[in-house]
Amino acid sequence: MKILFVAPWIPSPERPRSLILLRMLAAEHEVRFLGLVRNSAERRLAAQLPVADPVLVDNSRLGSVARSFRSLLTGDSLQTGYADPAALVPRLRQEIASWRPDAVHFNVFRTAHLVEAAAPVPVVIDLDEFRSEYYAQLAAEGSNPLWRALGRIEQPRMRAREQRLVQAGVPIILSGPEVPGPPTPGTAVVRSPCDFPLRPPGQVAGPVVLFVGRLSYEANVVGLHWFVRSCWAQLRAAVPDVTLRVVGADPPRSVRALVGDGIELHANVPEVTPYYADATVAIAPIFRGTGIQLKMIQSLAAGVPTVTSSTVASRAGVRDGVHLRVADTPDEWVRAVRDLLTDSASANGMAAAGREWAVAEHGTEAVRQQLARAYGMLSAPRPQRDSPVGG
CATH class of the missing domain: 3.40.50 (Rossmann fold)
Incomplete structure (x- = not known):
């Protein structure tokens, strides 16, 4: 043709x-x-x-x-x-x-x-x-x-x-x-x-929470600010040595201002794969948007335990407690991220199921x-x- x-x-x-x-x-x-x-x-x-x-x-x-x-x-x-x-x-x-x-x-x-x-x-x-x-x-x-x-x-x-x-x-x-x-x-x-590579075993130094996304996209910026404002202090109280690593292109001043108190910013990096390899948990706190979030597909394909909103999960067709954790309120988010940071057996099982889903639905073949x-x-x-x- x-x-x-x-x-x-x-x-x-x-x-x-x-x-x-x-x-x-x-x-x-x-x-x-x-x-x-x-x-x-x-x-x-x-x-x-x-x-x-x-x-x-x-x-x-x-x-x-x-x-x-x-x-x-x-x-x-x-x-x-x-x-x-x-x-x-x-x-x-x-x-x-x-x-x-x-x-x-x-x-x-x-x-x-x-x-x-x-x-x-x-x-x-x-x-x-x-x-x-x-x-x-x-x-x-x-x-x-x-x-x-x-x-x-x-x-x-x-x-x-x-x-x-x-x-x-x-x-x-x-x-x-x-x-x-x-x-x-x-x-x-x-x-x-999304043939995103499965991260090598045993590289996670943790505890690291990872946010990846284009930071010129309004919904990403709003979601990231919401998580920091509504959840970060509670999560730091529960897991004092946790780090939030933000990776993305073209961060506005408001995102740059978040740096500190355990929050890192890695802007305009040439490759995001190493950041997934080092992550304990990936988050996609997106409450407004359409389509399927690439950041969620990547994290699941990489074998990283993931937390996202019901909006994102329902559109992708992934299941809470099977492929990832779903949360909407601040308390739900803190509890879901904390559980994945501290319960490695549950996190590893969910990561394996998430990887299987990503390959079956988003793999090249x-x-x-x-x-x-x-x-x-x-x-x-x-x-x-x-x-x-x-x-």
Whole structure:
């Protein structure tokens, strides 16, 4: 099959889902890549992609921001406006006309506005998640008025576009099962690949509690601050020599200010694997968000006992007391982390079950099979369109 893979960025280790799914498709199909670039560094990244002669369209940061502001007036999603330079649609149509792909693979919601431009070629779109749900949460619970305002603006626009894709029968890939309720027709689950190495035995010096996450992501920062404010003093009282090790890219000043009182910050590290090897317990205190948290997948795959919220656990399909511990209130969090720090037998059993789940659901071979089933939707009968995709 000839597949044109279209992305609003250059897949890279910082965007592992995009990169690994591109590699999987390129290993079994003839794949051409069309993506947006902002600078020379991203052009160098594009040269490392597992495809020949990637097609690149300039998308300056200033132009992206200007188009997002314009979207405020047009009623379009700010996300799609951000990724819609004037040259993109003509170049997409040019590639389709000249290369004649059998299918077009659109990567994330920022490419959703391009679906019509690919006609009549069959398309599949990897939304990863129905992102409008996150913006609904942001509108209700954002950490400041600006975030809440953004959520109120963006949620209905994104939701309307998602609904039009569903109504038109566009095959949609999601990274995890929908919670709650039955799956939306025309969707397939392709989990984010994560062949994270199992840590070597006997290296934990402990007790170390590990938080890994992109620290420019608002939900990560809010969750980390909540844990420190609501749980850390109680946990230190229960386990006096415990250390909280925070590992992540681009920490804001508020996160840097947390350092001290047993809290370490390791910013912009080249590799997170050594930090999992040294951790006694990993935490994912995320109470708002969608999709499946990569930090949880990594910690389970590494064999690190893990504590997360019911929100994260339910979306992933992991079970409290089997694969990890689930906690929501401060007392539950302190008790769960303390138990895993002090009861090695229980912690080791849970870590083994968590590792088994991560390999079975997120290992390369499992995801390859999921991706093949998703592409099977291209040949399935389409539902009758209730309305056009555009609008």
